[in-house]
Amino acid sequence: MSYSSGRVLRAIALIVCLISLMWTSSCSVRDPVSFEVSGEAGSTTLTVTVPCGGEWDVKKDETSDTVLISVIATKLPARPACNDITRVELDKPLGARKIVDKNTGREVKLNSGQ
DSSP: OOHHHHHHHHHHHHHHHHHHHHHHSOOEEEEEOOOEEEEOTTOSEEEEEEETTSEEEEEEEEOSSEEEEEEEEEEOOSOTTSEEEEEEEOSSOOTTOEEEETTTOOBOOEEETO
């Protein structure tokens, strides 16, 4: 599947989802979601902040130098202007490892002390 056909399929899924929202006030999707991460380098717990009102599938993979976090929406948020938090437990303290959004490949800045 090419990049443009993937975008077309997502657009169609979004349209179907929006139509579904008119009758059921919910919509099932499998779309990546942007998120924020807070915590401390010496901790094994990270706090992941996502838009509230939806349902999320949060996964993590760890390597010696990177923590990959993936947040996928399984249901669109009803009120995207607010936030929910979830905790991610690491196998070992974060230390100097980078946090990377597995869906985009972008590094996620750690908000310390929250």
